[in-house]
Amino acid sequence: MIPAAGAGRRLGAGVPKPFVELAGRTILARTLEAIAAAPSVAGLVVAAPPDRLEEVRRAAPEGAPLLAVVAGGEERFDSVRNGLAAVPEGTAIVAVHDAARPFVTVRETEAVIEAARRHGAALSVTAPVETVKRTEGGRIVETLDRGAIRLAQTPQAFRAEVLGRAFRRAAEEGEKGTDEASLVERLGEPVYPVEADRWNRKITTAEDLRLGEWILRERER
């Protein structure tokens, strides 16, 4: 499940972020290809801006198992919820991956899905390299135990039943969360971290886009 309906205005390219080109292909096409390369990914569901559904169908790499392209909602939560409605009955594991993370590896995708199979919920994380501080009222008040902090990214994967329950609860409570894992955390269900590969970063700014071109070249070395 790839939510790709956000505007991503910080990139300043005049088109929504997933449709911006990175070294000759859209970020979304690269992301779909990277995710579809994982053997455990049996089908793709993409949530897109309502006026770009056809464009997404064309962006899917040849042979990719595109199940559905659905219209996204106003927020990420709404887009993922619309996408979940298109997930086939009987699906065991649902993984969610940011459209703007085209550098995800097969290893990372498989590791997160495998952890979700085993534990119910898992996500890709990095350990912070910097000291982590907590602020209050614009001042730093505390240094947190860095060893206990992780920075969340995607893929995030879940047993379909667990994710469905988390979304129903979130909708009832009107709490949309910042990522899918946070909705599962609120159920009290355990969520397992999987260490990310180095370059699975999100493209947000024009500098990230140039950095992305550099990452592509580095990978070819």
Added chain:
Amino acid sequence: MIPAAGAGRRLGAGVPKPFVELAGRTILARTLEAIAAAPSVAGLVVAAPPDRLEEVRRAAPEGAPLLAVVAGGEERFDSVRNGLAAVPEGTAIVAVHDAARPFVTVRETEAVIEAARRHGAALSVTAPVETVKRTEGGRIVETLDRGAIRLAQTPQAFRAEVLGRAFRRAAEEGEKGTDEASLVERLGEPVYPVEADRWNRKITTAEDLRLGEWILRERER
């Protein structure tokens, strides 16, 4: 004050990290030049491996106000403490900057020093771009309020009296902290965050070094 006595073995270059070359000059030479470029920096004190003091004297850029090169200790705390002993009497503000952050800008250095002048203690921070999680026993248990989290880097600057007090207290308590600001936080003194410029990252791995070459080229654009 630049602590440059660490081994930095992750870089795998056979020499301590500050002495590794980045595009033809050592990381340390680039860092000293970047810091000395800030008009408020009246003097530099460097803590180096005991067998490299002379090399550091030669690495200092021409015209840089190098006050002292001292032998560093086993940990960062010890190196900074040795360096503090070489800071001239009557110094108002002491700033500490990682030897492995050669991309610091004059704007950022001046902003941190100015905030320390005004408030007593300040440091350069970034806001995390990812959702921040807390783990316990290898599981994710909570999503923290990202808006309240900051990732600490350097420069960190302090009124000399505040930093001296923080180091005396830390030595008494045998708590060396992970950065200088954490020692001041433990005094209960307010510490102020200053938003960092984008590329002031720490060079840790061989990939960071290649990324560093890319950053240098980007800056020339």
